[in-house]
Amino acid sequence: xxxxxxxxxxxxxxxxxxxxxxxxxxxxxxxxxxxxxxxxxxxxxxxxxxxxxxxxxxxxxxxxxxxxxxxxxxxxxxxxxxxxxxxxxxxxxxxxxxxxxxxxxxxxxxxxxxxxxxxxxxxxxxxxxxxxxxxxxxxxxxxxxxxxxxxxxxxxxxxxxxxxxxxxxxxxxxxxx
Numbered sequence: 001x002x003x004x005x006x007x008x009x010x011x012x013x014x015x016x017x018x019x020x021x022x023x024x025x026x027x028x029x030x031x032x033x034x035x036x037x038x039x040x041x042x043x044x045x046x047x048x049x050x051x052x053x054x055x056x057x058x059x060x061x062x063x064x065x066x067x068x069x070x071x072x073x074x075x076x077x078x079x080x081x082x083x084x085x086x087x088x089x090x091x092x093x094x095x096x097x098x099x100x101x102x103x104x105x106x107x108x109x110x111x112x113x114x115x116x117x118x119x120x121x122x123x124x125x126x127x128x129x130x131x132x133x134x135x136x137x138x139x140x141x142x143x144x145x146x147x148x149x150x151x152x153x154x155x156x157x158x159x160x161x162x163x164x165x166x167x168x169x170x171x172x173x174x175x176x177x
Contacts, residue, residue: 004172006146007108008036010153014106015040017068017157023055024048024072033072034110034172052078056085056105060093063103070106076166077125079109083134090162091135102160113169128166140164146176 001009011033014020021044022037028047032038037045048055052073059069073079079086086107093103109131112124132140141156141163143149156163 001146002173002175003146003149003168004035006149007167007172008039010149011036011040011070013153014068014070014157015044019066020044020068020070021046021062022070022072023059023062024074025050026074027072031074033074033108034169037072050078052080052082053085056082056090059105060085060090060103063105064101068104068106070108073107073109075123076109076111076127077122079107079131080127086138086164087134091138094161095137103162104160105162106156107162107164108167109164110167110169113172115170131164131166135164138162138164140166142166142168144168144171145174 011022015022022040023046024033025048027033027037028042028045046058048058055071059071062069073082090103090105093101111126111128112119114124128140128142139161141152143152143165152165
């Protein structure tokens with residue numbers, strides 16, 4: 001199974017939850033999250049404009065209403081615009097509410113690929129270490145193999161806490177037996 005196929009399979013598993021909703025741009029149109037959401041029903045997707053902070057605010061609000069949002073950042077770089085919502089709200093909301101409110105938001109952040117065409121430094125930055133150091137309560141995962149992807153999504157599929165999954169576009173076509 002390829003890395004990309006493992007992500008696609010994981011998204012289909014999460015979509016089985018009636019409360020799951022996928023938020024982002026290029027998830028219903030264009031690449032459909034690099035093909036990983038192509039078989040997810042459109043009724044479970046909310047296509048947004050390029051408004052990363054809005055995407056996070058929408059996800060947090062929907063999670064307070066009982067939904068399980070999965071937010072897709074097409075490029076790791078663009079996630080920086082949502083850091084206010086992620087670091088100051090999503091990361092600390094449960095603690096600030098003394099455990100009364102939980103935000104089960106899954107963030108998919110993709111580190112862009114430089115092959116076969118290098119889109120430039122703005123679309124290929126890797127902020128993984130910054131993310132791991134800037135959030136205190138959000139678990140950050142960096143799956144490197146299809147097996148790790150499947151294990152992580154199985155583990156987090158019913159979590160009540162927010163998580164960040166860092167995908168690497170360069171690994172999408174890597175196959176594992």
